[in-house]
Amino acid sequence: MFAGFTAAVLSGMPLVGPVPAEITVLATGASGRRRNGVVEIVRRTSAPITTDDGIAVTSVIDTLIEVARTRPLLTALTMMDSALWVPRFGKGTPSTTIEALRAAYDALVPFPGSRRVAVVLERATHLAETPLETLSRVRIEELGFPRPELQVPVQRTRGGGTAFLDFAWPAYGGWGEADGAGKYLGNPKADGDMRTPAEIVRNEKVRENDVRAVTTWVCARWEWDDAWKAGPLRRILLGAGVPLVRGPRR
Incomplete structure (x- = not known):
């Protein structure tokens, strides 16, 4: 099951910034590890989801928190803004809400990188229509x-x-x-x-x-x-x- 940055890309979230050379997946055990270009991370909280292509990825909330924890601010904020965006004329719905993200964050703290996630959450908005914004x-x-x-x-x-x-x-x-x-x-x-x-x-x-x-x-x-x-x-x-x-x- 893909997680973090890899899950974000497979889920169609916009990418701004550097692309890591490693693939991120969920670990099958109780601890993570890194080897042969693959990073295994421990499971967070939410149930996994399946993309339109039938690929198993972590939930939107878990994916965004992991990206915010490990990737640069611009990369993480672009993805989070995209997931939060509320179309102005009702054509579609957001992938998640800032309230749901903050609740998940509060349930997890303290955890490694939590301060980085807080920085992204403080700046995220549902009003950004494009990555350029x-x-x-x-x-x-x-x-x-x-x-x-x-x-x-x-x-x-x-x-x-x-x-x-x-x-x-x-x-x-x-x-x-x-x-x-x-x-x-x-x-x-x-x-x-x-x-x-x-x-x-x-x-x-x-x-x-x-x-x-x-x-x-x-x-x-x-x-x-x-x-x-x-x-x-x-x-x-x-x-x-x-x-x-x-x-x-x-």
């Missing part, structure tokens, strides 16, 4: 910017409807959009969006103008490379009037 939050914190509000609703007066802003700093008059390159490629999406690249760009411009008219906030936009390299994201946010409130940290 998770990466952006990590970089924003590392660079020393104030913590943003997430998925802030703004009623559009001209375009109609509600615009949900990926990031917003109302106190500083700035908001941010983390745009993946795929957004503008014009490929059909799962929600049936068949717009051309030109239509997408035009609609985004109209949306940005609507938000600016309502809020007077300055918009900052960035892509994956900007957030991954950190330096470009720093310049973009400073240019939008979002200040640094402390020194950088890892």
